[in-house]
Amino acid sequence: MEATVANAVMTHAPTQPTTVDYATLSPAAQDTFDRLMEQADITASATEYEALMTAAIAITGIGRPRYNEIFKCACPCTCPVIFDADDPDAHVIEESGGYNLGRLQCPTCADQHPTPAEQ
Template sequence: MTVLTHTRPTPPLANLNQLLPIQQDIFNTCMEHADTARDTDTFNRAMTLAAKAIQTDLPPSGCIVKCACSTCYCDAIFDPATPGLHRAEPSGPYNLPRYQCTGCTDDHPTPTED
């Protein structure tokens, strides 16, 4: 018998839709720069500015991401080092990992391909 364990949902650092439009624009621009950065310094600067846009400190992992749930439109922004996350996409040509937040992982985890 398969037993599914649920993660304990971790509150997000922020929710994109609760930010002011200018904060959303800055955050999205910074995340695009981080995702396509060709060097570590550019990535780190973009992450730092993205964290400032959502008025939080950059977590020890040095990275923040927006939920990549393909089932709903989740706007949670969180640390990808949070326990209990589910990889929403296999690794691709980008710098940012694609994870579902802990809430989406519990409610409707995206199937993974092996």
């Protein structure tokens, strides 16, 4: 008696991007993203903050960030990158100043431009 082995075909799920170019979003998506991020910045509710971040992430199509938090690059060069706020290569440009969102420089800009504190 011979054993038969079934061959399974595995399909790979498409990978989601880890960064997104803000300029590639439609004008309506940009407007919604901006409003969600503004609301996330000023909310006092952790539950609401989480929901706003989840909605902003869904609009961008970015892969699920580690702590469900994304930022748009705040580099003075006007970089359009949206990225995972937990990226270890991102640099803080400005602390939150009492609000929820600080200003972060994306890893690419952090490599190419000094932060204002380093100038």
